Amino acid sequence: MVTQIHKIVLPTPFDVGDVNVYLLEGDSLTLVDAGVKTEEAWKKFNEELGRIGFAVSDIEQVVLTHHHPDHVGLLDYLDKDIKVIGHQHNEVWITQDNDFLKHYEAFFLEFFTQSGIDPVFLSFLPKLKSTLKYSCHRSLTSTVKEGDFIQGLTGWKVLETPGHAQSHIALYHEQQQLLIGGDVLISHISSNPLIEPPQSKYEERAKSQIQYNDTLRRLLTFPIKRVYTGHGEEVENAHDLIQERLNKQHERAYKVLKLIKEQPRTAFQICTKLFPKVYEKQLGLTMSETIGQLDYLENLGEVKIDSSQQHWVYYA
Ligand SMILES: [Zn+2]
Numbered sequence: 001m002v003t004q005i006h007k008i009v010l011p012t013p014f015d016v017g018d019v020n021v022y023l024l025e026g027d028s029l030t031l032v033d034a035g036v037k038t039e040e041a042w043k044k045f046n047e048e049l050g051r052i053g054f055a056v057s058d059i060e061q062v063v064l065t066h067h068h069p070d071h072v073g074l075l076d077y078l079d080k081d082i083k084v085i086g087h088q089h090n091e092v093w094i095t096q097d098n099d100f101l102k103h104y105e106a107f108f109l110e111f112f113t114q115s116g117i118d119p120v121f122l123s124f125l126p127k128l129k130s131t132l133k134y135s136c137h138r139s140l141t142s143t144v145k146e147g148d149f150i151q152g153l154t155g156w157k158v159l160e161t162p163g164h165a166q167s168h169i170a171l172y173h174e175q176q177q178l179l180i181g182g183d184v185l186i187s188h189i190s191s192n193p194l195i196e197p198p199q200s201k202y203e204e205r206a207k208s209q210i211q212y213n214d215t216l217r218r219l220l221t222f223p224i225k226r227v228y229t230g231h232g233e234e235v236e237n238a239h240d241l242i243q244e245r246l247n248k249q250h251e252r253a254y255k256v257l258k259l260i261k262e263q264p265r266t267a268f269q270i271c272t273k274l275f276p277k278v279y280e281k282q283l284g285l286t287m288s289e290t291i292g293q294l295d296y297l298e299n300l301g302e303v304k305i306d307s308s309q310q311h312w313v314y315y316a
Contacts, residue, residue, distance in 0.1 A: 163212025
């Protein structure tokens, strides 16, 4: 059965701009992702649904590509009976689990201290969580993992695609060679390998850049005609774009290596060199980018970490 795919573009208050959600007409009416929780997005969503010939009450299930607020927020406006399906790792975020949020703060405080962040900037920690007001308080009704098929969505297979988020999945239609990719690949910007606290304090943080590269390389093994993306236009040349993203990231990492060869530095010092204009405003994002390059270089054996002091220092 050929699934009809309707793209709906919704506004967000974030720098990334609009977010795309998709209405899939299969055996069930499935919504993939659910925009931010704002009145504006909700209004637009209803208008667009009506334009396609549906109402909110027709939606039977929502599949989440990942837990970020711009992809889940409108769940709060949807009927409580609607099934919510996603990777297990969404749960602590979309329920805004209190213990997890405490652990989240403790994790970032320790992590940023190790990274050598100027204490002045530690006051921004509470701001990290401020985007959660655009998220939701919902719970998954069922979880999916690699290789699963979702009821009512014949032909679409779940691929685990971690990197941008630990909860990230994509839906792949083998026959039609289509991918509903969330934020795994975006045509006009590169996806940020965001640093996340591990699900419990007993685990190590994931090295998201390395995970993300593995995800991209894995996607090269699937024939893909089109990617329906979480932001911007569809991607028609997925394999070329993936190669370009991988190459660019490698180049960026070697610029970082040059800085470290000049002199050993903390992650924060490198971040201020890489993003002199935006690091103050976008500390979370720019530090994730920086740590991504450092994890990558460490993984290649190009840099080592001196963790004997409070602030960790990277040296070549
Ligand atoms: Zn995202």
